[in-house]
Amino acid sequence: MKKVIEASQAIALGAKLCRPDVIPMYPITPQTHVVEDLASMINNGELDCAMIDVESEHSAASAMIGVVAAGSRCFTATASQGLFLMYEILPIISGMRFPGVMAVANRALSAPISIWNDHSDAVSARDQGWIQLWVESSQEALDAIIQGFLISEASNVQLPLMVNFDGFTLSHVFEPVDIPSQAEVDKFLPKFKPVYKLDVKKPMSFGPIGFPDSFMHFKKQQQDAMINALEVVKAVNSKFAKAFGRSYGDGLLDLYKMKDAEYAVIGMGTLCGTAKVAIDKLRAEGKKVGLIRIRCLRPFPEKELQKAIKGLKAAAVLDRHISLGQKGPLFTDIRSAIYCNDITINSYIAGLGGMDITVKHFEKVFKDLAQGKQKGEWLFD
Amino acid sequence: MTLKEIRLHGRGGQGAVTSTQVLAIAAFHDGKYSQAFPNFGVERTGAPVESYVRIDEKQVNLRQHVYDPDYVIVLDSSLFDSVDVTKGLQKNGLVIVNSDKSSKELKKKLGNVNVHAINITKIALDVIGKPFVNIASLGAFCALSNEVSLDALNKAIDELFIAKGKAAVAELNKKAAKAVAEGCK
Numbered sequence: 001m002k003k004v005i006e007a008s009q010a011i012a013l014g015a016k017l018c019r020p021d022v023i024p025m026y027p028i029t030p031q032t033h034v035v036e037d038l039a040s041m042i043n044n045g046e047l048d049c050a051m052i053d054v055e056s057e058h059s060a061a062s063a064m065i066g067v068v069a070a071g072s073r074c075f076t077a078t079a080s081q082g083l084f085l086m087y088e089i090l091p092i093i094s095g096m097r098f099p100g101v102m103a104v105a106n107r108a109l110s111a112p113i114s115i116w117n118d119h120s121d122a123v124s125a126r127d128q129g130w131i132q133l134w135v136e137s138s139q140e141a142l143d144a145i146i147q148g149f150l151i152s153e154a155s156n157v158q159l160p161l162m163v164n165f166d167g168f169t170l171s172h173v174f175e176p177v178d179i180p181s182q183a184e185v186d187k188f189l190p191k192f193k194p195v196y197k198l199d200v201k202k203p204m205s206f207g208p209i210g211f212p213d214s215f216m217h218f219k220k221q222q223q224d225a226m227i228n229a230l231e232v233v234k235a236v237n238s239k240f241a242k243a244f245g246r247s248y249g250d251g252l253l254d255l256y257k258m259k260d261a262e263y264a265v266i267g268m269g270t271l272c273g274t275a276k277v278a279i280d281k282l283r284a285e286g287k288k289v290g291l292i293r294i295r296c297l298r299p300f301p302e303k304e305l306q307k308a309i310k311g312l313k314a315a316a317v318l319d320r321h322i323s324l325g326q327k328g329p330l331f332t333d334i335r336s337a338i339y340c341n342d343i344t345i346n347s348y349i350a351g352l353g354g355m356d357i358t359v360k361h362f363e364k365v366f367k368d369l370a371q372g373k374q375k376g377e378w379l380f381d
Numbered sequence: 382m383t384l385k386e387i388r389l390h391g392r393g394g395q396g397a398v399t400s401t402q403v404l405a406i407a408a409f410h411d412g413k414y415s416q417a418f419p420n421f422g423v424e425r426t427g428a429p430v431e432s433y434v435r436i437d438e439k440q441v442n443l444r445q446h447v448y449d450p451d452y453v454i455v456l457d458s459s460l461f462d463s464v465d466v467t468k469g470l471q472k473n474g475l476v477i478v479n480s481d482k483s484s485k486e487l488k489k490k491l492g493n494v495n496v497h498a499i500n501i502t503k504i505a506l507d508v509i510g511k512p513f514v515n516i517a518s519l520g521a522f523c524a525l526s527n528e529v530s531l532d533a534l535n536k537a538i539d540e541l542f543i544a545k546g547k548a549a550v551a552e553l554n555k556k557a558a559k560a561v562a563e564g565c566k
Contacts, residue, residue, distance in 0.1 A: 002409075003409075004402075004405050004406040004409045004415060004417075006402075115421070116421075168418075168419075168421055169418075169444055170444075172418055172419055172421065173416060173417070173418040173444075174401075174402045174405045174406070174415075174416065174417040174418065175405070175414075175415065175416045175417075175441065176409050176414060176415070270444040271444070273442035273443060273444045274442070274443055274444045274445050276442045277442055277443045356445050356446050357444075357445065358445040358446075358448075359443070359445065
């Protein structure tokens with residue numbers, strides 16, 4: 001059924017369709033509508049799920065450990081400072097190999113205080129063992145939640161997954177969304193079958209100490225699982241296409257007008273929608289330009305990216321975050337992935353703390369690329 | 382049809398965001414693609430707020446704010462003192478203003494732009510019994526723009542309010558929107 005709904009509601013509906021057993025929830029702007037919608041679904045009896053009204057995000061993440069350890073499917077959502085309050089727990093969830101999905105309505109980090117969008121919250125958490133999907137539209141937001149559980153729970157993955165959607169710039173947008181039926185999703189996403197769970201009949205220890213002789217082996221296994229996830233993300237995207245008639249590039253990268261492109265922009269999230277409009281405009285003027293949207297930031301699709309940039313003269317990366325003292329983390333990831341290719345890559349810092357990213361910005365970025373020189377790394381208005 | 386952009390000016394508490402939500406739903410019922418989103422400040426009752434709508438025949442990918450609107454809807458004409466409501470307005474653009482003044486009088490204030498004034502507050506007070514102008518103002522948009530049909534608007538109002546169990550509110554808003562549309566003829 002197609003309906004005009006808010007992206008936050010699309011996320012909530014996506015979560016509901018995955019039949020979570022428990023949702024620990026703590027509201028924070030601009031994620032609040034997600035947990036409000038879920039709480040009301042539970043209250044109305046539309047969603048048979050336990051809600052834990054926790055006292056902080058630290059507790060929401062901690063509850064996730066208990067829920068998944070007990071063998072149940074868990075969903076939660078947060079943003080910004082809320083994600084950072086979870087920070088202590090993020091690597092514990094992934095290190096204990098607990099699958100589950102968390103939506104992050106990406107928002108800037110204080111100070112100065114900002115409720116608006118950028119990517120600094122989740123990008124900063126990229127090293128904590130969570131798979132990270134980044135979405136562009138409300139439709140993709142809903143779909144990524146459903147895909148997310150299947151990826152996260154795959155037997156050769158068993159890792160938690162974040163679905164990142166831009167705060168306000170997407171979370172508060174109303175647009176048409178095709179809402180799958182429960183029967184369709186049930187067919188696509190089987191019931192959660194935990195590999196290990198707390199069981200009084202079969203006692204087991206979870207999260208014991210890792211002595212120096214074993215710790216590195218655990219990390220190696222996590223890294224192997226992350227690398228496995230590359231193929232799983234692709235396979236789930238293909239399976240999703242067959243089941244629902246929609247897909248997002250190869251699942252890892254979503255390419256737009258890249259076939260004969262000479263110049264490309266690379267980015268994540270909603271800025272890619274605006275980039276498409278700029279690309280259409282420049283294409284009408286005969287310019288061969290395209291877009292590489294990074295849909296999966298962790299694991300990082302290095303091989304796919306190397307393939308995508310073939311034939312390009314130059315590319316520009318737009319980071320909605322800066323690793324202060326370095327450059328944008330997306331830029332450094334991309335540069336490291338393609339260092340041996342003879343192509344110029346420009347780095348831009350854009351849209352921090354809700355500064356609007358516009359078609360004009362992309363026209364400037366493409367002009368810089370065509371002229372072979374960059375005027376300024378910071379895209380101010 | 383090409384992309385049409387609408388900017389709605391109101392004050393915190395007037396329901397500007399709901400208004401653009403309803404307009405996006407209405408456009409969708411007319412078989413179009415649509416997108417509605419607020420430009421959020423930190424909301425305070427009475428503070429100027431802006432909310433946007435895009436309507437197109439094809440999927441709307443653009444995510445920037447609306448800078449060059451085809452239509453502007455102003456829910457409260459006292460905003461003229463603090464907000465440049467005609468900023469970026471397209472050459473053939475239209476400004477719809479809720480005001481007790483005439484279009485001619487407002488034109489003096491707003492300059493050389495197409496202005497249509499209608500006293501939506503009065504109609505809302507008559508029909509709803511309260512100064513709820515956010516949905517009613519869409520009647521003027523339907524009548525003056527031809528971008529969205531009044532039928533689709535009625536469906537959108539039903540969709541929003543009946544889901545919330547407020548059928549009576551839906552009826553009153555539909556009635557007010559119709560009266561505003563008729564008042565624009």
